Amino acid sequence: AQKITQTQPGMFVQEKEAVTLDCTYDTSDPSYGLFWYKQPSSGEMIFLIYQGSYDQQNATEGRYSLNFQKARKSANLVISASQLGDSAMYFCAIEVTGGGNKLTFGTGTQLKVEL
Amino acid sequence: GAVVSQHPSRVICKSGTSVKIECRSLDFQATTMFWYRQFPKQSLMLMATSNEGSKATYEQGVEKDKFLINHASLTLSTLTVTSAHPEDSSFYICSEAGLAADTQYFGPGTRLTVL
Numbered sequence: 001a002q003k004i005t006q007t008q009p010g011m012f013v014q015e016k017e018a019v020t021l022d023c024t025y026d027t028s029d030p031s032y033g034l035f036w037y038k039q040p041s042s043g044e045m046i047f048l049i050y051q052g053s054y055d056q057q058n059a060t061e062g063r064y065s066l067n068f069q070k071a072r073k074s075a076n077l078v079i080s081a082s083q084l085g086d087s088a089m090y091f092c093a094i095e096v097t098g099g100g101n102k103l104t105f106g107t108g109t110q111l112k113v114e115l
Numbered sequence: 116g117a118v119v120s121q122h123p124s125r126v127i128c129k130s131g132t133s134v135k136i137e138c139r140s141l142d143f144q145a146t147t148m149f150w151y152r153q154f155p156k157q158s159l160m161l162m163a164t165s166n167e168g169s170k171a172t173y174e175q176g177v178e179k180d181k182f183l184i185n186h187a188s189l190t191l192s193t194l195t196v197t198s199a200h201p202e203d204s205s206f207y208i209c210s211e212a213g214l215a216a217d218t219q220y221f222g223p224g225t226r227l228t229v230l
Contacts, residue, residue, distance in 0.1 A: 043208070043224040100164060107158045
């Protein structure tokens with residue numbers, strides 16, 4: 001079974017600053033994918049970024065980057081130049097290749113961007 | 116990316132009644148869709164995998180006779196909460212897996228309140 005651990009229930013960051021949201025994972029499967037989703041108060045799940053276990057480079061998508069440290073089994077999300085609209089719940093998730101596309105989510109981190 | 120819709124977005128019902136939630140793939144033929152449940156301030160938990168033309172696969176601890184899933188076409192999966200009770204009040208969200216490993220698209224969710 002897979003497990004995702006997000007140890008930060010809540011984080012605060014000032015506008016325009018960068019913030020790192022932690023995510024560690026546990027799986028015995030050698031092939032997997034890691035996802036980050038943003039969930040604003042409306043409830044929709046917004047896909048942010050994906051990292052495959054065999055990807056050599058860290059994934060980046062605009063202001064989002066994923067700090068993938070495979071040996072440490074961590075996949076931290078870095079948001080640069082935070083904006084007020086980034087305030088939301090952020091979930092890390094893992095999908096094991098051959099696992100039927102099922103996602104296992106962490107408990108999430110509530111991010112609050114302040115002026 | 117694929118567009119997934121859910122209907123209704125919000126429903127309030129009396130205890131003992133049944134509620135049907137629809138999940139539609141608007142621009143993609145999804146042979147597999149997923150149903151998640153999210154209690155307030157908690158993570159998403161996979162309930163079941165909906166397979167087009169065959170029986171759904173339920174996660175451990177999810178009552179298949181209570182949460183009926185029908186995936187009769189490639190664009191529609193339905194979740195029926197039978198004999199709903201207040202403890203079934205939750206946010207129900209569906210998703211579909213895209214063709215590539217790094218894609219999974221979520222619907223906007225349905226907030227169910229059972230009185």
